[in-house]
Amino acid sequence: MIKATPKPLEEIINYVKDFNKILVAGCDGCVTVCEAGGMKEAKVLGSALRLYFTQAGKDHEVVETTVTRQCDKEYLAELKDMVENADAVVSIACGCGIQYLTEMYNDKIVFPGVDTHFMGINADRGIFEERCAGCGQCVLASTGGICPIARCSKRMLNGPCGGSEAGKCEISKDTPCGWHLIYERLEKLGQVDRFTQPVDPKNWRTSRDGGPRVIIREDLRKAEPQHGSAHS
Amino acid sequence: MRLQYPTDIHIIKVPCTGRVDLFHLLQAFEQGADGVFVAGCLEGDCHYMHGNLYARKRVERAKEILAATGIGRDRVEMYNLSAGQGTRWAEICREFDERIRNLGPSPIRFAHEKKAA
Amino acid sequence: MEPKTPSRLEKIMAAGQLGVTSEVGPPRGADGAEIEHKGHLIKDYVDAVNVTDNQTSVVRLCSLASCIRLKQMGIDPVLQMTTRDRNRIAMQSDILGAASFGIHNMLCLTGDHQTFGDHPMSANVFDLDSVQLIQTVKMMRDEGKLLSGFEMKVRPQIFIGAAENPFAGPNVELRALRLGKKIAAGAEFIQTQCIYNIPKFKEWMKIAVDKGYAEKAYIMAGITPFKSLGMARYMKTKVPGMDVPDNLIDRLKGVPKEKQADEGIKMAIEMMQELKEVPGVRGFHIMAIEWEEKVPELVKGAGLYPRPQV
Known part of the structure; x- marks a missing residue:
């Protein structure tokens, strides 16, 4: 939420x-x-x-x-x-x-x-943590269910960077390295080979970079009466 | 033990100070209290685990709000004592009463009285 | 490996010689002469000179302008570029600008987070990461295309470099995998993080050799001499991803303060001599931070002088 x-x-x-x-x-x-x-x-x-x-x-x-x-x-x-x-x-x-x-x-x-x-989760009473950056194109399927956009300080798609140390991000010892978490998870899933293939540049148009975003779901929109008669 | 303590302290009993919300503290001031203290069990002795610790955090927050609104942070306080410490209770009451008397009437009560006059 | 670009560094390493690079940190002001001064100090002792790109996120005279100055002095510059401050539009534009001045080497980096620098309140970019920047340069050079697909009439000729830190987390295996990824993306030379923990570096190199990465790219060992015990301690505790073993600190402690700088140089030369023998090491990248005048001594001490002419 x-x-x-x-x-x-x-x-x-x-x-x-x-x-x-x-x-x-x-x-x-x-x-x-x-x-x-x-x-x-x-x-x-x-x-x-x-x-x-x-x-x-x-x-x-x-x-x-x-x-x-x-x-x-x-x-x-x-x-x-x-x-x-x-x-x-x-x-x-x-x-x-x-x-x-x-x-x-x-x-x-x-x-x-x-x-x-x-957008985040309730980690504990009084502790809220960011989990999703709303980039509009979810990559969780290929990153072990951990988002590199929201949880890597550099939004890297090919992490971890050289500043990852003992599971922590270079920005602070209180910040877990998102890519360390991804690595641990992919190792558990036996998918470490994902680290050998470069991930191409991301299309940020679906993120805020494409301007203010609007979702139009035709399937959810109010049904408008059709012109002409249905009985004709 | 017939201990003396100031008679103008109005006591509101709650099952646990954990029940005291920030809103209750502020409401007391809105209604014209000159000072409010919360008397909880000794830290570590809460019957409900952490009620008195939560109360302390709320008192701290109330201090910030009272400071920001011009009422003054010293008009609210948290004390801890056990049910067996009657002497300490009387002492706290006298101590707090003296502190509030030194601060004078709350600006809220002052404003209310001015309006009524 | 046949050289693909006019880069002197590439030609030297392609000929089977150990390559030597060093770096110049531009000033925090508009003094272009300082870059030229630093360039002069090292120009005959290295094959190419890296110019850092706002290192540690501190604003400095830009890497591209500094590289142009060095190029005009006859030095082969290595343009360092981080993805922190520019999006793919600005980076491709700068690459074209660099190529137009005959700059033939690049080091593609993600960059330190701006929290470390003098503008921690700034927005960051990170449109691409280092791996994607490598892909971009490769596409521009080999396919003659921008990321948009636009075909260029004149392609940039750039020897593509990347950095890798064998000592960062989660472990040495992953760091080697990531090296492989950078090479798969198109990196042709690798400059490593400053090496102090030699056993760990060897472990990483062994994986790189076993997996065949060391054949596909020239791996240049990163060297930074200690100027003092204080610097060694700072590197150990304050610089992210730096691995400084206690025995090195102890060695400096055992030397009087006024002799620590000499000892630091001695230690660096010993390390270079040891690293020369490590399979897969194809050169050295000497990062003598604000100590450029010591580069000649290090290069000579390691037996890497004179530099080959190509």
Whole structure:
């Protein structure tokens, strides 16, 4: 799922300090799981903002809410009255949710309340790790199920580089070398011969390099009535 | 043991300090508390394993938030003591009461009273 | 192996002679004269001179411009190119530019991560990795095509080099496999990481010989003399992928501080003499970091002077 962390409170206060009626909008999706933008975090942020405004002697009205997913129009629609009643919205959904909320309520000022980082897993309580870089062309079948794009610091397709040492990446002793992991896994699977054949340059068009991406799945799209009569 | 401790401390009992959420601490300040302390079991003695350790982390986070909002980080604190340490309890209460008196009323209570006036 | 390019280095090694290369690190400023000065110090003692490409991710005068300066002095340069800072468009463009100045050697590298350098906040590129850069140069030279498939009228003539680190993880077998992969991609000469752990290097070379890699590419042993005990310790603990055995550190410790530099040179010469006898070693790459003036002494000491004329 998408991993985010709360922005420093000082930064959020700085965004909203000149507004009176503020809506803190959380999301029950990914950001709830990583405890950055769910109901609990919305309540904490709302409370903190009220404390700030009160001690600063400013009139204010801070309300908190969440929706099932801020990346869906149908759920964002539920916010209509609350958004209209607010001068500014702090969205603590991921960057997608924040933008979609902005798109939907275009005349409202919307601030981000979290920093969105990556797609990852919950390794342990409070530990989130990146696993997929969303390159749009999965190579896991040939790399033992470990992604070199997301887990090698140099996105190499022909690793490990000369900086791999004792299973760690050259950038830090806390970072496992992705290619070391791939090697161990391929060795287990008896596929070490994969290391003898060069892997050709990757087509990055399916990654962010091709510009903002859109997926159109005709099989999933709304069925439009055909022109003409089916009975003719 | 008829131990004396300040009478204006309002006690909220919870089964374990692990139940105390960050939100509860902030809410107390919103409602006008001048200070809040969490009294957990001794570290290593939690009946629920780590409840008091989680409470400490939340108190630390609350300090950061109170600092950022202008309330002040010293208005919240975590203490650890056992059920058998009545003397220590009274001592903590007096100590914390004195700390808060030195800090003066919370700016929130001040703002509330000003509004009401 | 028949030489495929006008590279002097290639011709010397193809004739069965041990090749000798060294490197020049460009300055962190616009002083072109410094490159020429360093070039002068070593020009008669080596067959070609590598120019590093923003090594350790620190911004320096660019490798291509430095190579052009060396070329104009009559030195055969080895253009080092990392994939860290340029995408395939920029790299192919630089390769064509280099070829247009008669630069006939390249060392294809992925490059150190920018975390190490003076701009850790920069974005990296890594559009290709070193193996894919080797493929690219080979395609440009042998097929006369860019990666896009576009056919060039004039092809670059480049002797294709790669680096390999026998001492990096996960183990020596994989490092040898990766050497094989680079050769399969088109690498014709290999400059290794600085060698200090000779037994481990021999282990790696044995696999390279047994698997036939050593016949398909010229393997040049990497040599970096220790300037001091402090440097040896730094190499051991701070430089990723460097394997410095304790006995070398102890040997330097046993020498007074003012004699450590001399001892470092002595050790490097002894190593070169030992490595000359290792099957598969076809030359030396001397990386005397900010110590270029010592290259003549090393080359002479190892019995590699005078250099053959081709």
